[in-house]
Amino acid sequence: MSAVAGKDATAAEIAAAVSTGKATAASVVAAALARVATLDKTCNAFTSVVAERARATAAAVDAAIAAGRPAGPLAGVPFAVKNLIDIQGIPTLAGSKINAEHAPAAQDATLVQRLEAAGAILVGALNMGEYAYDFTGRNAHAGPSRNPRDPAHMTGGSSGGSGAAVAGGLVPLSLGSDTNGSIRVPASLCGIFGLKPTYGRLSRAGSFLFCDSLDHLGPMARSVRDLALAFDVMQGPDPRDPVCTERPPAPTLPGLDAGIAGLRIAVAGDYFERQLEPVAADAVAAVARALGASRKVVVPDAARARGCAYLITAAEAGALHLPRLRTRADDFDPETRERFMAGALTPAAWYIQAQRFRRAYRQLVLETLQDVDVLIAPATPVTAPRIDQTMMTVSGVAMPVRANLGIFTQPISFIGLPVVAAPLQRPGGLPIAVQLIAKPFDEQAALRVAHWLEGEGVCAAPTA
């Protein structure tokens, strides 16, 4: 078997081998499907496998290469998507039992179309917390996704399957969604790289949204180059998503190797230094030390921002699901049901004030970051809790796991800043990531720093 058919191969390695005829897309996809068949018994990352479609797409990629046509920058790269993203021909579950009764999706989501247009090959749909209202990766209907680094521990969520499938080496690339941290939390707990782009940078058309005002889609992978490869081909306006920016694409791959020279990097202080375990603080310190980032910047009002993100999420998600809550309450996951119900009852004044504060907070943070290009912050306060764990102790205080895994991610996505979650592996322990936060539409700064850290061996995402 060719090395690029193995579970450690990155998307870039696969694409290089397939496009030059050193391996076939068919062999790469067959190996990925075989891994899913065996390894997913442990990970429980997949809810659907589209094997027939994947083989057909691979055959088409191989035929194009044989005919001398351009194969695309992701030629032969198997990928899978969180099951709130439309796959033509199967219902879009969004982690629910109720949506299984929906009609099959009539077409692929925009991002699936764009990845396949670049030569990538969709192999399936991935497990997630119900309707994305989740930070744990647990799911009452499909069972929990399990962390490949230690299956007794949670993946984090809500893109739990997206984290597990990549960390476990089932596929080199997945798509997740992030409203309050649902890409960055599983990236941290599973020890992989994740990119939550700027709000509006990538189209969300053809995905089952959770909270329109805060929803983002983005890639997860085991190398920063793979994030950049996938991100670049997914950019571009899309009239099917009214939030999607009309800015032209800003490719990140060409400058990825530019290093950190000239970038002003600081560490997030105050809120981001409290309520975290030493392992999370150590990760931030290690990254800051490597980058020579001695400056501390206090992002004011982060707790207030987190609260407003919570209010917007509760109100929009509750309103979205109100028809189902009226008629199908018993079919919801017990871990989401009453939260959605309470959300549907949120006073409008609270929601509107939270939306207004969002704009003020954006201004405040942009002023704070005026002379900062990348801000380092913890991604999660802890490493992966056990799957059934409901309480955790952070800085000596007992708190619910679910509500608090996103304590550091929520204030950032609230104003849509781009973030790379960059993992640190800990010998003998579970991994944890830091957030590399950049200014709006400057994904490249965060990716450059993450790539440099990867090159220095500070951050890494080997297959579990």
Next chain:
Amino acid sequence: MSDPKEKEPDVGAYVDAMAEMVGLPIAPQYRDAVIANMARTAQVAALALAEPLADDLVAAPVFRP
């Protein structure tokens, strides 16, 4: 936001009335958890919305006619 000196709001009564207003039947076995979540939301709102916002601060909608 409610003045802390004021009487604590009756979250259960709010949930019952608002659920009726929006037409959301809440089965008895779910009611306590809905109230607990609503109480949590009220706590969050009390913290997050304590400071007044300027009258001319508007949200940033993306709706483009």
